[in-house]
Amino acid sequence: MSESQYESERGIYILGGEGRHRGFWGTQSKSRGWGTVAIIGVGMVFTPALGWVAIVSALVGVTVLVILTSGTHNGSIIERRRRSRRHQLAQRTHADEFIPYDADRAALLTTALEQTNKTKDKADRAGRIEWARELNAMRxxxxxxxxxxxxxxxxxxxxxxxxxxxxxxxxxxxxxxxxxxxxxxxxxxxxxxxxxxxxxxxxxxxxxxxxxxxxxxxxxxxxxDTALQEFWVLNNIDEDAPDWAKKSYEEVLIESSRxxxxxxxxxxxxxxxxxxxxxxxxxxxxxxxxxxxxxxxxxxxxxxxxxxxxxxxxxxxxxxxxxxxxxxxxxxxxxxxxxxxxxxxxxxxxxxxxxxxxxxxxxxxxxxxxxxxxxxxxxxxxxxxxxxxxxxxxxxxxxxxxxxxxxxxxxxxxxxxxxAGEARHAARRDLVSDMAAEISETSNGKIPLDEGKVKILAAQRRRSDLAEGSGHxxxxxxxxxxxxxxxxxxxxxxxxxxxxxxxxxxxxxxxxxxxxxxxxxxxxxxxxxxxxxxxxxxxxxxxxxxxxxxxxxxxxx
Structure with missing residues (x-):
């Protein structure tokens, strides 16, 4: 490669295409992989007793699991449900509130709760709820x-x-x-x-x-922030300058910072x-x-x-x-x-x-x-x-x-x-996994997905970047x-x-x-x-x- 070609390639990088290493289940979620194994295993156990009912139930279970764990631009159904439960729990316990810890205030609230522990007055009980909430939020x-x-x-x-x-x-x-x-x-x-x-x-x-x-x-x-410019004006402006000139400089600061x-x-x-x-x-x-x-x-x-x-x-x-x-x-x-x-x-x-x-x-x-x-x-x-x-x-x-x-x-x-040693080994393993997956798809007469090609190219780039002597x-x-x-x-x-x-x-x-x-x-x-x-x-x-x-x-x- 000539020097000019080398210079034109400098500063150009390729990012994206993969976000994690390949595991036992490739890049799909572990919950889907192990959940599928569990459902099929349970189905096989009950097949001798229930026959086709167990087989159909296992197929339905796997289908439902795939639907629940399929990623979308809004996340999977399970992820959305998990976020909703987390928010509901935070609202119920007020765990998402925060009050800076104050030792004197905490001691006062603790004393008030202890003194009104056995009270039956409605006003005291309402106060206890508010005090406990504040104490729980104080961290x-x-x-x-x-x-x-x-x-x-x-x-x-x-x-x-x-x-x-x-x-x-x-x-x-x-x-x-x-x-x-x-x-x-x-x-x-x-x-x-x-x-x-x-x-x-x-x-x-x-x-x-x-x-x-x-x-x-x-x-x-x-x-x-115009604080430094304003400070300079206070120390350097001519006291005999007309008011319109001082006003003009203030307008310059406002317009330049807008x-x-x-x-x-x-x-x-x-x-x-x-x-x-x-x-x-x-x-x-x-x-x-x-x-x-x-x-x-x-x-x-x-x-x-x-x-x-x-x-x-x-x-x-x-x-x-x-x-x-x-x-x-x-x-x-x-x-x-x-x-x-x-x-x-x-x-x-x-x-x-x-x-x-x-x-x-x-x-x-x-x-x-x-x-x-x-x-x-x-x-x-x-x-x-x-x-x-x-x-x-x-x-x-x-x-x-x-x-x-x-x-x-x-x-x-x-x-x-x-x-580099650990990264090089992971890149080689990912490349082998991705190439094996593509060969498996093409050998069955399928057209490989673009996603698979992107992963292979990304793994190849990583392996090339991490070559011995590269310093990467x-x-x-x-x-x-x-x-x-x-x-x-x-x-x-x-x-x-x-x-x-x-x-x-x-x-x-x-x-x-x-x-x-x-x-x-x-x-x-x-x-x-x-x-x-x-x-x-x-x-x-x-x-x-x-x-x-x-x-x-x-x-x-």
Whole structure:
């Protein structure tokens, strides 16, 4: 290939076509596969006694199961029923409400409930219901960051969040505020180089020896803030200037900021707290001190990687800074960098429940002191929802700076870094599975579905990318986008606008709205690296990890 041909191919990537590895049942749901086996098994057991009735019943059962588990653009019937039950349970128990924990208020409510325990007065009983409801909604963290605490939360030092979400492996996370790779007018060559540099940075963290296993990028899109310009005017305008001139400058600020949106960028690293992490931390010190010293080295390495990937600056957020960002994303009336009244443990804004498709936050504007209400809705972007097409590094530009979208939004992508050896084995296994399925269909005289060809091409691309010596590693990724408005009607129209832009401009065929648990879904776009289900390594990969252990205890590092 000539140099010019090579240059023309650089910066072109193909995304979409497959979203998960092939298992025993291929890519179809496990519930359908095992349910079919169970129904057929029961039918075979009762066939000797019932005869054709058992056979017909088994066929009807399999047909009903297929109908219930068939995926549509609105999800399967079972999924919709599950969401409906979840919403009904949340309404009945008020579990979707959130009130920041107040120790004094909680003690007062507990005392009131104890004192009126045996009362028969109707007014007291009505009060008891309201007190119990408030006490049940009072929690330390909102649903989006449930189980989150801090390993390091001092002033002027990087904030290290410690997460223990239910049913997941504990992990540490650190959020970095970054400049973004592009500043002003940039050539296409610089765009490609930036993408390649960030890819190389991710590849360096995907090696088997790396402790960090997941990375999250967050872009916050919000209206332009003219505070800095207004501050400049107050300090530089001529006091003798006529009133009409001062009024004219104010009009310029208003007109220039009308409809303008700005972006703030963050990158988050995630370190699982496993036996290997604990063992390496012992080399730095005992207990939590060793953890902090190990994380200090990891944070500095992460920062150097961000700078090498063409970010002009990258600074880790303090615990108060991270909490301020989380609070702002719930209540945009709070400035993004307002930390003067923040405590690291204060991560939640009051939220009311009862909404199926929204996370409704009731906050206070710190500038005016007035009560405000913000409506949030989150959707997931999966690999199988993307059209299979050639994409350049700026393929998400319409989501980030599109003129058709004027709502506040946050776009976040989570990438799990998988060592090349494991990814290469999975790609080879998927390719064999897909080719076998196509051969099976063609040998029976059937015309293969386009879906099968797309999967084969995707597996072939992955296997080619992961060839020995390429320097590439595997990745498991998912994207989320949260939109924010100030009313239900505006949220409904914004949802339609976003879906239209995604389908027509970005190539996202389907946005999967995470309805019935929107309060928890909001956390997927907060800078806490939460929302991606880790891939399940093969038995061989798990065995090799056990054999590898944590390294030689006698080694320096």
């Amino acid at each position: 330390a963290n909102p649903d989006g960051c449930d189980g989150m605490g801090w390993l390091q939360s001092g002033r002027g030092v990087p904030g290290i969040a410690w997460h223990g979400p239910t049913g997941e492996e504990p992990y540490l996370s650190v959020a970095f505020s970054v400049s973004g790779q592009l500043r002003g007018m940039e050539s296409s060559e610089n765009v490609v180089r930036g993408a390649e540099a960030f890819g190389a940075f991710q590849a360096s963290k995907a090696a088997p020896g790396s402790l960090m296993r997941m990375m999250q990028s967050v872009t916050r899109v919000l209206p332009a 409809g303008a949106m700005v972006q703030r960028h963050y990158v988050v690293g995630r370190w699982p707290v496993n036996a290997r992490f604990v063992e390496q931390a012992r080399e730095y010190g005992t207990g939590r001190d060793g953890w902090r010293k190990l994380m200090a080295a990891e944070i500095e390495s992460f920062r150097r990687g961000l700078l090498d990937s063409r970010h002009s600056w990258a600074e880790p957020l303090t615990a108060r800074g991270t909490a301020a960002v989380i609070r702002h994303m719930q209540n945009p009336s709070r400035p993004l960098d307002l930390v003067r009244d923040m405590e690291p443990t204060s991560t939640g804004e009051r939220a009311r429940g009862g909404e199926y498709s929204a996370h409704v936050v009731e906050g206070i504007d710190p500038e005016s002191g007035e009560h405000v209400e913000w409506w949030h809705r989150t959707a997931v972007i999966r690999a199988e929802s993307l059209t299979v097409a050639q994409r350049r590094p700026l393929w998400l530009l319409e989501l980030l700076v599109g003129r058709e979208l004027d709502m506040i939004r946050t776009v976040s992508f989570h990438v799990e870094l998988i060592p 590693h595997g990745a498991n990724w998912v994207g989320f986008i949260t939109i924010t408005t100030d009313s239900r009607d505006r949220l409904a129209s914004a949802s339609r606008e976003l879906a239209e832009v995604c389908a027509n401009e970005v190539g996202i065929q389907r946005l999967e709205w995470l309805d019935s648990y929107q309060a928890a879904a909001s956390g997927t776009t907060w800078p806490i690296a939460r929302g991606l289900r880790p891939h399940v390594p093969t038995f061989g990969a798990r065995a090799m990890r056990v054999i590898a252990g944590g390294g030689d205890k006698e080694a320096i590092a």
